[in-house]
Amino acid sequence: MLQVTTLRNERERVLEGLRKRGLDAAADVDRVVELDDRRKELQSRTEDLLAERNSLSREIGDLFKSGRKEEATAKRERVNEIKEATGPLEEQLDATVRELEEALLQLPNVPDHRVPAGATAEDNEVYRPHAGELPKPGAEARPHWExxxxxxxxxxELGVRTTGSGFPVFTGQGARLQRALVNFFLDRNTAAGYTEYAPPLLVNEDTARATGQLPDKEGQMYYVQADDLYLIPTAEVPLTNLYRGELLDADALPVKLTGYTPCFRREAGSYGAHVRGLNRVHQFDKVEIVQLARPEESYAKLDEMVDHVAGLLEELGLPYRVLRLCGGDMGFTSAMTYDFEVWSAAQERWLEVSSVSNFETYQSNRLKLRYRTDRGTELLHTLNGSALALPRIIAALLENNQTEDGILLPEKLHGYVGKERLLPVR
Known part of the structure; x- marks a missing residue:
C-alpha cells in the first residue's frame, strides 16, 4: 500500500498519477491524511498519560518506602483516573489505526510517469512491435481446441466431468509438452540467476493481503472456508511472501526467485471464440520470476526481466509484441506493467502470455520488507513476471506450427519432449 508520508509530501504527484487510472482520489487521499492526524493525536495523548502513570507509579513506591502513605494514596487516585482515561483512548486509537489501514488498502499504486493514461486495453502503448512476418498456416489452419x-x-470434457468448465485435463503428448515447457522455463530462469522454489499452493489471509491480492481480487480467488486459506492465483504470492518482515543487507541484493505452480482464478465467465479452449481457464500452470531490488535499480531490473521473457519467446520461435499498459488496464498494485502477447495464427489475434511488473514499494510496505542502507533502513522494490504462463503458449505453439506432417516443435524443446514433432493420435 502507499505510504502516508508519500500522500502528505507528494500529494499532487499522487493525484496526477491516479488520474491516469481514471481516478479522482483527492477526497480519499485527504481522508487518509486526516485519519493519520487523528492517529497521531490519540497516540500522543495516550503516550503522555501512560508516561505520567509510570512516573506516578515510581513515585508511589518511593513514598510508601519513606512512610508517606497519605501522599502515596493521593497519587494512586490519579493513577486510577489515568487508567480510566487511557482505556477509551486506546480503543479509539485502535479503531483509528484500523480505519486508516482500510483507507490505505483502497488506494491503488501510483503509476510511473511513463505509464500512458487511459481506461481500457485500447489505450495501451505498443512498446516493442513484433519483428518479421506473422505465420500464415493457410486457410486450412485449425484452432488449438480442434x-x-x-x-x-x-x-x-474430462475436466468438466471431474471438476467443471475451465479445468482442462492434459493427456499424452499434451501432458508431456506441458511438463517439458515447465522444465525449459525453470532451466532458463535458474541459468539467469534465479533460485528455484516449490512454494505452497494455499496461503493465509496475511500472505494474500501482503502482495495485494486482498482485498482487491477477493472475488477472483478460490477460498477454502474450513481452513481460512486461499488457493494461489500466481506463484508471485507465496514467493514474494517468503521475505515478509525481513531486513536484508544491501550486498544480498537483488534477490531473484523463480517457481512453478498451478494457478487458480475464478475469472468472470464469458462466451465466444476468444475464451474457447485454453484461452481462458480457471486452473493453469505457470512459471514465475520475482526480484527484490534497491529502489534506484528496480527499473533497470524491470528491463532485465522484460529482456529475459523476450528471450524465452524467441527461443520458442513465437512471434510476440510487448505492450506498456495504460493506467486503467494496469493491476491495482503495479507502478508499471509490460504485457507480452504472442500471435495466434489460426485465431488471427494476439494472446497475452506474460505480465512483467514493478510494484515499487507498494507491496514491500505491506510486507514490511526492508534493507539496510547508510541512511538507516528503507523499503525495497518488488518486481515479478510470468516466465511463462503455459495455456496460451501451448495454444500458439500448436496453431503456428501445424503442418500436414504433424505439429513441429521448436528446436529448443526437442530434448525436453523427446521428439521433433507431435503426431496425430486419431
Whole structure:
C-alpha cells in the first residue's frame, strides 16, 4: 500500500498519477491524511498519560518506602483516573489505526510517469512491435481446441466431468509438452540467476493481503472456508511472501526467485471464440520470476526481466509484441506493467502470455520488507513476471506450427519432449 508520508509530501504527484487510472482520489487521499492526524493525536495523548502513570507509579513506591502513605494514596487516585482515561483512548486509537489501514488498502499504486493514461486495453502503448512476418498456416489452419483432439493434447470434457468448465485435463503428448515447457522455463530462469522454489499452493489471509491480492481480487480467488486459506492465483504470492518482515543487507541484493505452480482464478465467465479452449481457464500452470531490488535499480531490473521473457519467446520461435499498459488496464498494485502477447495464427489475434511488473514499494510496505542502507533502513522494490504462463503458449505453439506432417516443435524443446514433432493420435 502507499505510504502516508508519500500522500502528505507528494500529494499532487499522487493525484496526477491516479488520474491516469481514471481516478479522482483527492477526497480519499485527504481522508487518509486526516485519519493519520487523528492517529497521531490519540497516540500522543495516550503516550503522555501512560508516561505520567509510570512516573506516578515510581513515585508511589518511593513514598510508601519513606512512610508517606497519605501522599502515596493521593497519587494512586490519579493513577486510577489515568487508567480510566487511557482505556477509551486506546480503543479509539485502535479503531483509528484500523480505519486508516482500510483507507490505505483502497488506494491503488501510483503509476510511473511513463505509464500512458487511459481506461481500457485500447489505450495501451505498443512498446516493442513484433519483428518479421506473422505465420500464415493457410486457410486450412485449425484452432488449438480442434488440434487438441486430433493430437491428444488436452480434453475439456474430462475436466468438466471431474471438476467443471475451465479445468482442462492434459493427456499424452499434451501432458508431456506441458511438463517439458515447465522444465525449459525453470532451466532458463535458474541459468539467469534465479533460485528455484516449490512454494505452497494455499496461503493465509496475511500472505494474500501482503502482495495485494486482498482485498482487491477477493472475488477472483478460490477460498477454502474450513481452513481460512486461499488457493494461489500466481506463484508471485507465496514467493514474494517468503521475505515478509525481513531486513536484508544491501550486498544480498537483488534477490531473484523463480517457481512453478498451478494457478487458480475464478475469472468472470464469458462466451465466444476468444475464451474457447485454453484461452481462458480457471486452473493453469505457470512459471514465475520475482526480484527484490534497491529502489534506484528496480527499473533497470524491470528491463532485465522484460529482456529475459523476450528471450524465452524467441527461443520458442513465437512471434510476440510487448505492450506498456495504460493506467486503467494496469493491476491495482503495479507502478508499471509490460504485457507480452504472442500471435495466434489460426485465431488471427494476439494472446497475452506474460505480465512483467514493478510494484515499487507498494507491496514491500505491506510486507514490511526492508534493507539496510547508510541512511538507516528503507523499503525495497518488488518486481515479478510470468516466465511463462503455459495455456496460451501451448495454444500458439500448436496453431503456428501445424503442418500436414504433424505439429513441429521448436528446436529448443526437442530434448525436453523427446521428439521433433507431435503426431496425430486419431
Amino acid at each position: 488440434l487438441a483432439d486430433t493430437y491428444g493434447i488436452f480434453d475439456l
